[in-house]
Amino acid sequence: MEPPYKILVVDDExxxxxLMLQRMRRHIRAGRYTFVFAHxxxxxxxxxxxxxxxxxxxxxxxxxxxxxxxxxxxxPKVDPNxxxxxxxxxxxMKNIRxxxxxxxxxxxxxxxxFADLQITIDRTLSHMTEWREALSSRDKLVALQNxxxxxxxIQQSILPTQFPQGAEFNVYASMEPARNVGGDFFDVLALEDxxxxxxxxxxxxxxxxxxxxxxxxxxxxxxxxIGMGEPxxxxxxxxxxLHEDNDxxxxxxxxxxxxxxxxxxxxxxxxxxxxxxxxxxxxSSSLLPLTGGIALGVAPDMxxxxxxxxxxxGDLVFLYTDGVTEAMNEEEEEYGVERxxxxxxxxxxxxxxxxxxxxxxxxxxxxxxxxxxxxxxCLALHRxxx
Numbered sequence: 236m237e238p239p240y241k242i243l244v245v246d247d248e249x250x251x252x253x254l255m256l257q258r259m260r261r262h263i264r265a266g267r268y269t270f271v272f273a274h275x276x277x278x279x280x281x282x283x284x285x286x287x288x289x290x291x292x293x294x295x296x297x298x299x300x301x302x303x304x305x306x307x308x309x310x311p312k313v314d315p316n317x318x319x320x321x322x323x324x325x326x327x328m329k330n331i332r333x334x335x336x337x338x339x340x341x342x343x344x345x346x347x348x349f350a351d352l353q354i355t356i357d358r359t360l361s362h363m364t365e366w367r368e369a370l371s372s373r374d375k376l377v378a379l380q381n382x383x384x385x386x387x388x389i390q391q392s393i394l395p396t397q398f399p400q401g402a403e404f405n406v407y408a409s410m411e412p413a414r415n416v417g418g419d420f421f422d423v424l425a426l427e428d429x430x431x432x433x434x435x436x437x438x439x440x441x442x443x444x445x446x447x448x449x450x451x452x453x454x455x456x457x458x459x460x461i462g463m464g465e466p467x468x469x470x471x472x473x474x475x476x477l478h479e480d481n482d483x484x485x486x487x488x489x490x491x492x493x494x495x496x497x498x499x500x501x502x503x504x505x506x507x508x509x510x511x512x513x514x515x516x517x518x519s520s521s522l523l524p525l526t527g528g529i530a531l532g533v534a535p536d537m538x539x540x541x542x543x544x545x546x547x548x549g550d551l552v553f554l555y556t557d558g559v560t561e562a563m564n565e566e567e568e569e570y571g572v573e574r575x576x577x578x579x580x581x582x583x584x585x586x587x588x589x590x591x592x593x594x595x596x597x598x599x600x601x602x603x604x605x606x607x608x609x610x611x612x613c614l615a616l617h618r619x620x621x
Contacts, residue, residue: 238288239263239266239267239268239269240267240268240269240290240291240360241268241269241270241271241286241288241289241290241291242268242269242270242271242289242290242291242292242293242356243270243271243272243273243279243282243283243289243291243292243293244270244271244272244273244293244294245272245273245274245275245276245278245279245292245293245294245295245298245303245306246272246274246294246295246298246322247274247275247295247298247299248295251272252272255270255272256270258349259349262353268356271286271289274298274299275298275299275300275301275302276294276298276300276301276302276303276305276306276309277300277301278300279292279294279301279306280301280306280309280313283310283313283314283317284313287314289314289317290317290318290360290363291317291318291319291320291356291359291360291363292306292310292317292318292319292320293319293320293322293356294306294307294319294320294321294322295321295322296321296322296323296324296327296330296334303321303322303334304330304333304334304337307319307321307334307337307338307339308337308338310338311338316363316366316367316370317363318340318359318360318362318363319338319339319340320339320340320341320342320343320355320356320359321334321339321341321342321343322342322343322344322345322347323342323343323344323345324344324345325344325345325427325461326344326461326462327462328458328459328462328472331458331462332458332476335451335454335455335458340359340362340454341355341358341359341454341457342458343355344461351425354395354397358392358393358395361392362392362393365391365392391410391412393420393449393450393453394408394410394420394421394422395408395421395422395423398423399423399425399431401496402619403496403497403618403619404431404494404496404616404617404618404619405586405587405616405617405619406423406431406433406587406614406615406616406617407586407587407588407590407591407614407615408421408423408435408587408591408612408613408614408615409591409595409612409613410610410611410612410613411558411595411607411610411611411612412610413558413607413608413609413610413611418436418437418438418439418440418441418445418446418448418449418452418487418610419435419436419437419438419449419556419558419610419612420434420435420436420438420449420452420453420612421434421435421436421554421612421614422434422453422456422457423614424457424460424461426460426461426493429495429496429497430493430494430495430496431493431494431496431616432460432491432492432493432494433491433492433493433494433554433614433616434453434456434460434489434490434491434492434614435489435490435508435554435555435556435612435614436449436452436453436456436487436488436489436490436508436556437487437488437508437556437557437558437610437612438452438485438486438487439485439486439487439530440483440485444483444485445485448483448485448487449487451477452473452477452487452489452531452532455472455473455476455477456469456473456489456491459472459473459476460491464493465493465502465504465541466491466492466493466502466503466504466539466541467504467526467528467538467539467540467541468539469491469504470489470491470504470506470528470531470539471537471538471539473489473531474506474531474532474533474535474537474539475535475536477531477532478531478532478533478534478535479535481532485532486507486530486531486532486533487506487530487531487532488506488507488508488509488530488531489505489506489507489508489531490503490504490505490506490508490509490511490554491503491504491506492504492552492554494546494616496618498545499545499546499547499548499550499618500543500544500545500546501543501544501545501546501552501616502541502542502543503523503526503541503542503543504526504528504539504540504541504542505525505526505527505528505539506528506529506530506531506539507528507529507530507531508556509554509555509556509557509559509560510522510523510524510525511523511552511553511554511555512552512553512555512572512575512576512579513544513546513550513551513552513553514550514551514552514553514579514583514584514590515547515549515550515583516548516549516550516583516620517583518579518580518581518582518583519580520553520576520579520580522572523542523544523552524542526539526540526541526542527540528540546618547618548618548619548620549617549618549619549620550617550618551579551584551587551590551615551616551617551618552615552616553575553579553590553594553613553614553615554613554614554615555575555594555611555612555613555614556609556610556611556612556613557609558607558609558610558611558612559575559594559598559611559612559613560572560575561609562598562601562602562607562609562611563602563605563608564601564602564603564605565603565604565605570598570601570602574597574601575594575597578593578594578597579593584615584617585617586617587615587616587617590615590617591613591614591615594613595611595613598611
């Protein structure tokens with residue numbers, strides 16, 4: 236049996252330690268986690284130097300003696316492979332950006348939502364495990380395919396595996412990675428006032444650089460989505476941040492939307508990405524209008540307009556990357572949008588999971604034995620009929 240992950244929690248609030256132990260008791264009893272605590276950055280560094288088996292640091296920002304942002308700078312000097320998650324005030328983008336620039340893997344906001352914290356911890360530890368395995372085998376990386384395997388592990392480790400559900404809506408997303416790994420990702424965010432953020436993206440280039448750029452894009456998108464309301468403003472903010480530190484010249488296409496499950500309102504902005512389909516209960520479908528935005532990271536100060544529509548009961552919005560529409564068969568034909576629409580016209584979807592599986596099956600049948608050259612990524616949201 237593998238030893239439990241050890242998590243160092245750094246916070247000057249005395250009530251957090253018993254609360255954390257109480258809320259995480261099932262995982263502690265199951266041998267998944269063990270916790271150690273410190274009340275400021277100085278104590279945290281002492282713990283890190285004394286205990287060389289700490290896997291993850293969960294730290295508040297505002298603390299006496301040494302704050303969380305200063306601590307983030309010191310952690311790599313003790314162990315560069317430790318993953319850090321920062322606890323920030325809701326919408327505090329300035330400190331979140333600083334934390335990410337200093338090496339934080341992710342962040343959570345106060346007051347702590349322990350369900351969200353659990354998902355963040357699992358995702359962080361999963362990424363850390365994959366990264367350590369990649370480091371342990373780096374001397375054996377003698378061919379490009381080995382590098383692509385590492386990129387695939389990085390890519391998969393950040394994708395959500397749990398999705399918000401409600402009586403009014405249902406969401407599901409999935410990705411089938413290619414051998415030549417690109418930089419697809421998706422995210423589903425629980426926002427304030429019960430709103431749902433939906434994102435799908437595709438990074439230029441392939442391999443480990445694309446996977447790392449994808450991680451940065453996803454983190455900036457999550458932070459901007461929490462701190463800002465309108466999809467167009469979110470893409471504008473992410474574009475600006477990506478462009479400020481983009482020596483590689485890479486870019487990412489992103490579609491970001493905010494869905495109101497109570498009214499059915501679907502607001503979206505498109506940064507150079509494929510236009511989603513809206514599928515009606517009778518199986519008919521149409522492409523959503525583009526909003527005129529270019530890929531993110533290319534140029535600064537770009538405007539990103541947004542559109543808003545109202546989903547009728549039974550409507551499904553289907554987001555996808557070009558790995559779907561540009562899939563090729565042996566005759567070098569592309570799958571295309573029309574075949575995608577035929578999937579739904581033949582069998583109107585009632586469930587996002589069912590819709591995505593149907594598309595994967597259709598694309599794979601079309602491609603036959605032709606090797607998959609790009610990630611196939613889909614995200615679907617269905618508004619309940621009643």
